[in-house]
Ligand code: SF4
């Protein structure tokens with residue numbers, strides 16, 4: 001019952017992020033810093049350098065390497081201001097554990113509220129500006145992925161969400177599709193996803 005009373009007291013509070021700093025960030029799936037050799041299962045640390053796109057945030061390197069709380073662990077290689085006013089995303093799960101899906105879904109909550117930036121989900125690739133791919137490449141989804149991509153109108157963007165989609169993570173190989181945007185994390189932090197999407201649509 002305490003969560004209910006807390007909710008009434010606080011009301012619906014939408015994040016001011018990315019204009020202001022995040023209110024509370026879960027420490028993992030943020031930038032990692034430290035030094036020393038560690039037994040990293042994905043070789044995300046080599047010669048004291050951390051590669052965000054390979055990291056599965058297993059914490060095996062702790063305490064030599066620690067999360068910093070910096071959520072800027074994404075790369076936007078192509079953005080398109082055509083999508084500034086409305087940006088429709090078609091998410092496709094090609095082999096996830098479900099973690100990326102849950103964090104992505106949070107962006108529709110009152111706290112993150114991606115619609116205030118004109119970002120929406122669509123349930124058909126024919127209406128999509130961006131295909132958002134999650135998970136490792138599973139055989140059964142190979143054809144579905146390519147069919148979704150081909151059904152999208154031009155111009156279109158590809159967003160890879162999470163370590164599995166970017167580098168194959170711990171379990172397999174990434175989808176054979178080039179990402180215009182790569183959002184790291186396992187699972188990615190909602191703040192990271194939101195900021196990457198806002199930048200991608202040209203804001
Ligand atoms: S958290 Fe795990 S995957 Fe990431 S750098 Fe540390 S040991 Fe490697």
Ligand code: SF4
Pocket residue numbers: 095096097098099100101134135136161162163164165169185186187188
């Ligand atoms: S990146 Fe992590 S959270 Fe996302 S699907 Fe892969 S294992 Fe799950």
